[in-house]
Amino acid sequence: MTARLIDGRSIAAALRASVARRITSAGFRPGLAVVVLGEDPASAVYVRTKDRAAREAGIDARSIRLPADTTQANLLATIEQLNGDPAIDGILVQLPLPRGIDQHAVIEAIDPAKDVDGFHPLNVGRLADGRPTLTPCTPLGVMKLLLAADVAMSGARAVVLGRSSIVGRPMASLLLAADATVTIVHSRSRDLAGECRRADILIAAVGKPEMVQPGWVRPGATVIDIGINRRPNGRLVGDVAFETCALVAGAITPVPGGVGPMTVACLLENTLNAALRRRLE
């Protein structure tokens, strides 16, 4: 391996510690509600991880588990209650939602001031307008990794592979706000490999195991892997073929231990920031 490893675990630990210190000096405990429908095992793991990290940072985390067959009306009523609860500063509804529930209606029901996922159209619009307030946690975590690893963004060619609302699109907005020259590529793009090879900063967020091969990576480029995929043999792999791309890249994130820990740490930071802003209003 020749690439420098960007260690998400240690950068996330430092961010969590800084959130914990800020909470201690704020003198109150922010409240975070995590709403989960059904018993999806992957979601259950995420929710437990979020719960534990929140408590360790001094955030009162409340998990609200609803049956998989909860109606949309019931879910909306739960959100309404959390919107009006002064002890709750952040609301996160775990996605994906069961079929039959309109995800957009649910996201739009969340008070934008408590939208710690940054998915509400008001927060999406502010980010697209270059005035981020509550920003989606995964792309925010990637920006903090790039900053911590001293990767120059101004004027750099950044290619984002994937155009999801949760990751690809907000990622592109944040890179643009950092003065990168941004290209989004996706399943319909011509010459995916060629587009990716032009990148100084390549960000993979497609959910396809080891799709990015060394021939897609410009020598010396920074490669950020947002994918978390489980191989049939149980091994966790990213969207990037790590071992071989690390021979070409200048810096690279591992999976696990790269972007994943940053997502959780940024959720805590968003919750604290939402709490502080709400107390100023």
Ligand code: GUN
């Ligand atoms: N499911 C996968 N990633 C996310 C996320 O960042 N937020 C929520 N709410 N659900 C998710």
